[in-house]
Amino acid sequence: MDRHGRRLGIALAAALPAAFLAIFFAWPVGSILARGLLVDGAVDLSGVTETLGSSRTRRVVGQTLAQSVAGTTLAVLLGLPGAYLLYRCNFPGRGAVRALVTVPFVLPTVVVGVAFRSLLVDGGPLAFLDADGTFGAVVAALVFFNYAVVVRTVGAMWAHLDPRSEQAARALGASPARAFWEVTLPALAPAIASAASLVFLFCATAFGTVLVLGGPAYGTVETEIWVQTTQFLDLRTAAVLSTVQLVVVTASLALSGWSRRRRETALRVQPDTETARPVRRADLPAVLVTAAVVVGLLTPLTSLLVGSLRTPTGFGLGNFANLSTTGSGDSAGGGLGSGLEVSVWQAALNSLRIAVDATWIAMLVGVLICLLVSRRPRRPAARRALGVFDAAFMLPLGVSAVTVGFGFLITLDRPPLDLRSSVVLVPIAQAVVAVPLVVRTLLPVLRSIDERLREAAAVLGAGPVRVFATVDLPVLGRSLGLAVGFAFAVSLGEFGATSFLARPDRPTLPVVIFRLIGRPGADNLGMALAASVVLATMTTIVIGLAERLRVQSAAAEL
Amino acid sequence: MSLDVRELTVTFGSTRAVDDVSVSIRSGEVVVLLGPSGCGKSTLLRAIAGLEHMDGGTVSWAGADLGGVPVHRRGFGLLFQDGQLFPHRDVAGNVEFGLRMAGAPRADRRARVDELLELVGLGGRGARPVASLSGGEQQRVALARSLAPRPRLLLLDEPLSALDRGLRDRLVVDLHDILASTGTTALYVTHDQDEAFALADRVAVMDAGRLLQTASPQQLWRRPRDEQVARLLGYRWFVAADALSAAARPSGVQPPDVLGLGAGSLVADPDGPLRGRVTGHRLTRSGTNVSVIVDGLGCMQARAGSLQPLPVGAAVRLRLEPDEVAVLGHPGDAHAGTG
Numbered sequence: 001m002d003r004h005g006r007r008l009g010i011a012l013a014a015a016l017p018a019a020f021l022a023i024f025f026a027w028p029v030g031s032i033l034a035r036g037l038l039v040d041g042a043v044d045l046s047g048v049t050e051t052l053g054s055s056r057t058r059r060v061v062g063q064t065l066a067q068s069v070a071g072t073t074l075a076v077l078l079g080l081p082g083a084y085l086l087y088r089c090n091f092p093g094r095g096a097v098r099a100l101v102t103v104p105f106v107l108p109t110v111v112v113g114v115a116f117r118s119l120l121v122d123g124g125p126l127a128f129l130d131a132d133g134t135f136g137a138v139v140a141a142l143v144f145f146n147y148a149v150v151v152r153t154v155g156a157m158w159a160h161l162d163p164r165s166e167q168a169a170r171a172l173g174a175s176p177a178r179a180f181w182e183v184t185l186p187a188l189a190p191a192i193a194s195a196a197s198l199v200f201l202f203c204a205t206a207f208g209t210v211l212v213l214g215g216p217a218y219g220t221v222e223t224e225i226w227v228q229t230t231q232f233l234d235l236r237t238a239a240v241l242s243t244v245q246l247v248v249v250t251a252s253l254a255l256s257g258w259s260r261r262r263r264e265t266a267l268r269v270q271p272d273t274e275t276a277r278p279v280r281r282a283d284l285p286a287v288l289v290t291a292a293v294v295v296g297l298l299t300p301l302t303s304l305l306v307g308s309l310r311t312p313t314g315f316g317l318g319n320f321a322n323l324s325t326t327g328s329g330d331s332a333g334g335g336l337g338s339g340l341e342v343s344v345w346q347a348a349l350n351s352l353r354i355a356v357d358a359t360w361i362a363m364l365v366g367v368l369i370c371l372l373v374s375r376r377p378r379r380p381a382a383r384r385a386l387g388v389f390d391a392a393f394m395l396p397l398g399v400s401a402v403t404v405g406f407g408f409l410i411t412l413d414r415p416p417l418d419l420r421s422s423v424v425l426v427p428i429a430q431a432v433v434a435v436p437l438v439v440r441t442l443l444p445v446l447r448s449i450d451e452r453l454r455e456a457a458a459v460l461g462a463g464p465v466r467v468f469a470t471v472d473l474p475v476l477g478r479s480l481g482l483a484v485g486f487a488f489a490v491s492l493g494e495f496g497a498t499s500f501l502a503r504p505d506r507p508t509l510p511v512v513i514f515r516l517i518g519r520p521g522a523d524n525l526g527m528a529l530a531a532s533v534v535l536a537t538m539t540t541i542v543i544g545l546a547e548r549l550r551v552q553s554a555a556a557e558l
Numbered sequence: 559m560s561l562d563v564r565e566l567t568v569t570f571g572s573t574r575a576v577d578d579v580s581v582s583i584r585s586g587e588v589v590v591l592l593g594p595s596g597c598g599k600s601t602l603l604r605a606i607a608g609l610e611h612m613d614g615g616t617v618s619w620a621g622a623d624l625g626g627v628p629v630h631r632r633g634f635g636l637l638f639q640d641g642q643l644f645p646h647r648d649v650a651g652n653v654e655f656g657l658r659m660a661g662a663p664r665a666d667r668r669a670r671v672d673e674l675l676e677l678v679g680l681g682g683r684g685a686r687p688v689a690s691l692s693g694g695e696q697q698r699v700a701l702a703r704s705l706a707p708r709p710r711l712l713l714l715d716e717p718l719s720a721l722d723r724g725l726r727d728r729l730v731v732d733l734h735d736i737l738a739s740t741g742t743t744a745l746y747v748t749h750d751q752d753e754a755f756a757l758a759d760r761v762a763v764m765d766a767g768r769l770l771q772t773a774s775p776q777q778l779w780r781r782p783r784d785e786q787v788a789r790l791l792g793y794r795w796f797v798a799a800d801a802l803s804a805a806a807r808p809s810g811v812q813p814p815d816v817l818g819l820g821a822g823s824l825v826a827d828p829d830g831p832l833r834g835r836v837t838g839h840r841l842t843r844s845g846t847n848v849s850v851i852v853d854g855l856g857c858m859q860a861r862a863g864s865l866q867p868l869p870v871g872a873a874v875r876l877r878l879e880p881d882e883v884a885v886l887g888h889p890g891d892a893h894a895g896t897g
Contacts (some may be wrong), residue, residue, distance in 0.1 A: 379611045380611065450642060452638050452642045453642050453644065455607075455609050455629070455636070455642075456636065456638065456642045456644075456703075457630075457644075457655070457659075458609075458628075458629040458630045459607055459609075459629055459630070459632075459634060459635060459636040459704075460630070460635075460655050460656035460659055460703070460704070460707060461630045461631075461633075461656055461659030461660055461707065462630050462655075462659050463628075463630050466630075466659065467630075470644070470655070471644070474646045475646075
């Protein structure tokens, strides 16, 4: 009776996330695949070959790969000295610099795009580069966004490397460079590979930044799916492109998972002490590179802030005052989509409301997934079943937001599930995007708990629920807060899926910013910058509060 | 008979970690499972606790099958090698955990915690955070925690292995006294023969997943069932009784007996019946160990009582120390003491 009750409980806990992912991930993605590959129920690859054969697609795929490779390479090359300086060395203000380099990563992608455009547009401080809408601008923005991923992932491992192995190499006659090359770099390799595969994934699925910054001439698979769907209404081409994107995402996820497992193995042998030491003369190159990067990170942020305060009549808060209006140009454009239907503040309120719903959905699903996947059942059959679940749940971990949005668009708009006009559509889509982050935050913490601690509680008479309450929950506590913060911030800044699904009368803040930046006029640009500052402030506050809850041991994960 | 394990089997993939093991423990008895690392003894212990999936066999208590009883309802205590104290609770909070699970009233819990901390020699330290304790103290707290709910069976999984030698020697004495004074029924897993000797009412020798022999410590060391068991107990050379002259045989030893000899079995003695030649020596705490070639028996080691080294090449006379010699079980009584 007791055993059956427990099994029933586990089955119910598994059923909810399984159903959620089946309806809101597997079905939309499956429909995309079907639309791209099937014609009248039979496999027909003519659409695939046609799409992939077109010069436009080849250019888009080529640009996606080039942008991802360039962005990843630069982020790693610049991030290594940063990881060294910020995690292996000790200097006054280190904590502040660490926090500063993290800011770009938590900024919504639309804001990153707007900040770079504010630099590069006519009249901006770097207008002379004539880089607006170019490959270089997009790559710079991607490096800006992903630098923190490399610094934090590699740095967390570097901080725990035993310095004595490098010292042993030095004693055996290796120069500092040689010792780094022969001893330190191989030891860091798993962390570097892990960071690089993650950055590659983020670059390949970058949407908001590219859409804002790339202009009409520049496009990636993600933006092309959006263009084909919303501008050309060619759903079949969009479906084929989504299929391509799924392949890219799955491949980089597999690589990321493989390197993370290697890193986890490697980390086990690390001592748990900090090994930081003061900065020395020999560290000068690392200091110079990192100082340059920090200036590079500050420039777009400053430009965004200054730009938001610049009005046609001089510096002031005019742009922020305009946020209570629906923007200028309504009369000029007049047509559909050119004017905002609500004020920017109203959109910000929508964003907050949607984020609350998306967060609780993502937490409910994410926590259940973590609890289930972190279990180590003793029955072989249960272990096998869990292995299948594990793989299935990890599938959407690097989901492309555009794929989710597009998938929702083509599946949830008619019976059996017609959510087209429902207010839950956007929160659910954002929850699908946020669940991976919740899982990534909580799962390592749960997995770090020694199974024997749970066994000790069970032997002392604690049932499964009490084991969870006494062993898992106290450890998880702070991380739960962190995950809530992450989910909330992701939802606030979410643009890829929302851009497909938000109704014109209920836009979110990122959608409004995108509409404003696409419209002519200094007023609209100023409003876009001011709205970006508002959005950036909101996410930074949320993440800042959440970061205070971060458990030290979980620092290695994002 | 209180605990009764019948034909228990646990497999990991294609490995049979525990292979058809049967063992019983009487109320108040301390049974030590002795075996090399990786022999499956910890797995057997965990299967009895209900922490390991069983592929065959039964575990029962007082005749009632425990197969469907989950870990937390078995009323067994378990002590891990490294304590596994709850890091977010203080010493008293750890010790009272099992009592809280059992729903004991607050006053009873407090009294029992004080009593147990006193018992393990940590009286008055209930409010200390567990991280501030030394390894030995943590293990004492873990022992108090597992004893607090008065488990009907205490399972101990190499509880002293993580500690250094001196601490281990002291704690093993304390542990013996605590188990005896509380009348605790216990199954104790170790690879250390000294611990087994110090604690056990009966010792069960395990290797490669199988239980080889169960006997009292004296019986086991004097009459191991066969050469395999004798080797696990540290006997290294095996001599048929008829290879020894009657004078050289310990009393009561007759052909076709086979003797097992260990490092202390041969002693240098000017009047000894055996002759040999020294090939090397090394100092130990209890005297000199010499390597000797014994006439008719081959290369062995012997103990030379004094610390004066015997020169290499010297002729030496030796005798067998009767208390340090094992007589391997006769085929007929190979299972003496099992069960």
